[in-house]
Amino acid sequence: MNNMKVQVEVDPTEDTEWNDILRSHGIIPERPPSPTAELEAALEEAVRKQHENRLESKDLDELDGLEDEEDEEFLNFYKNKRMAELQKLAEKKKFGSVYPIAKNEYEDEVTKASNDSFVLVHMSLQSALQSRLLSTLLSTVARKFPEIKICDIEATRCIENYPESNCPTFIIYHKTNVIKQYITLTQLGGNDAKLKDIERVLVDVDAVDVNDKRLDINQQDEDLEDERRMRFTKKSIRGRQEFDNDDDDDDFYD
DSSP: OOOOOOOOOOOTTSOOHHHHHHHHTTSSOOOOOOHHHHHHHHHHHHHHHHHHTTTTTOOHHHHHTTTTTSOHHHHHHHHHHHHHHHHHHHHHOOOOSEEEOOGGGHIIIIIIGGGTSOEEEEEEOTTSHHHHHHHHHHHHHHHHOTTSEEEEEEHHHHSTTOOGGGOSEEEEEETTEEEEEEESSGGGTGGGOOHHHHHHHHHHTTSSOTTOTTOHHHHHHHHHHHHHHHHHHHHHHHHHHHHHHHHHHHHHHO
């Protein structure tokens, strides 16, 4: 009797015992992972990381308020981390005001100084409205973020025949390099430039951490969120009252 080989079609995607045997012998490839299972695993991992990092943006006062809710060892880890960050920041707080400089001081006070910290330079023209506005904003920045050095130099004393139309010129140095520069405040709100516009630039260049509690932009975001919640609450209450009134009308006609 002749040995006849019968070709049998196999669907390698099926989850059967026969397919498991074929896979174990390398006859068919391993079953590809389910997209649904991969998505669920990714979501589970994201939730896990979010839970593990839930205290990452909390300051010391907020951490103290969680003593009855969080594991003591876990909480102390973040408290110690936050205190170390504050200590490191305190060591950098050596400025706090705007420093007027002359041309012959520029290399030492700006370029070389940027090795140790971010340095903001205002090439100013006091007859220009935007320059006076920037001076006011940078004075506030200097007080709020004393770890950042801020210098002011008259534009014409810095560069001979510098065009008045380019004033104010706002330059940011770090590690001896110019990392950002603005000719006038056009890109920062123009004559309506606000402190938050300067702060966004500082966050963008990593001069200030986005979660820094000193930032006005964060406080304004929180205020907007509170306002949205209030509007939602009022709307919900109003909707509930209208619903109750409709019920009363139905009872009237019963």
